Structures are given as structure tokens and as C-alpha cells.
Amino acid sequence: AQSVTQPDIHITVSEGASLELRCNYSYGATPYLFWYVQSPGQGLQLLLKYFSGDTLVQGIKGFEAEFKRSQSSFNLRKPSVHWSDAAEYFCAVASYNQGGKLIFGQGTELSVKP
């Protein structure tokens, strides 16, 4: 079955430090992968997506993610975190059934220390 795992429920980093959020997926074919960010009480905003091609994808707000097929991973990175990056981050894979629904991980809550 298709699934997405985000091993870290909560991460705290200092402002200016680098960030890496982990995401592992289970999928039978070439996956379509996404990272979304959610501020409290808000909807989800797309940060970046991977469909094919270059395995390092750039997104908005200075985020990037690397697709590693051998590790079934799609980790999100940012070189220098800003206080405004504090939010919840969701990794997702597009299903090949159920209308292409997105299968989400449990989310990782990011806190930023001053």
C-alpha cells in the first residue's frame, strides 16, 4: 500500500541554523511527491513538487528537497531558518487511484528558537 512516513513529529532549530525534515514513502512506481506547509488554523501551501527529472528541486521561501529513489526518501532542506518558518510541514505522494488523491504523512511541527 502507498504510504508516507515523517519520522519526526516535532523539531526545534535555532534561527539561522540549517534544517532538514525527513520523509520516506512507499510507492510502486515513479512517485509524484510534494511538500506542503501549514500555519496554525490555515490551509496548506505548496512548497515544492517532484514529478521527474532533476532529483534536487527548488521551491518557494528558500526550500529545496532531494528525491532519492534508492532510499525512498524526499527530504526537505533549508540552509538558514527564519522565525517565520515555524509551522507544520507535510510530505505527500499522489496516489495512482482514488482520483489522484494526496497521501499525507503525519506532519512535522517546526519550532524556531531565537
Added chain:
Amino acid sequence: DGGITQSPKYLFRKEGQNVTLSCEQNLNHDAMYWYRQDPGQGLRLIYYSQIVNDFQKGDIAEGYSVSREKKESFPLTVTSAQKNPTAFYLCASSIGVGTEAFFGQGTRLTVV
């Protein structure tokens, strides 16, 4: 501006009542989705529609109903049969299968 509009943002319902959540999009997307979000459980699919006048159950459809009479609109009704309806509900749309979804701002439903 193109986007997805959900209303209301907050909704309170008495037990035993049905309530309808609105979702409208002007992105000209064919596919629309309803997700439910609970703390620590990520997002779970309730219903989806790939085209007007057609919709399908998702993973947790019991106690919910939808309609898709117009391309732009995909309202969700939470019925009295839903045992635990208090949650954050998110509507989304996409161009088609396998593409990114765009989300509304959500409706927080509380049963009192």
C-alpha cells in the same frame, strides 16, 4: 485572484444536526477533494470528484455526503450519522490526477 474559498471559517453545530460546509473554486479545476484533519493524524480523504455530477467515497466517507452540480462548487454535508465530527475540514482542487492540489483556508467544525 484565483483560488479556493471555504466558508464559514468557524462553525458550531448541535449534536443531531446536519451542517453544510461550502467550497468554491475559480481555478477551472476538474478535480475537487475534501479532507479531514485531526491532530496527529495528518489529512484523510473524505470524498473526491473528478468531474461534474460525479463523486466517489474516500477513506472516511461514513457520515458525510457531497454534491457536484457545478464545476466550481463541491459542498460537504456533515450528517448526524458522523460520530465524531469535530475537526478541521479542508477542501482542495487540482487540474487532474497526480498533479498538485491547491487548498482552501479550512473550516473548523465544533459540535457542542
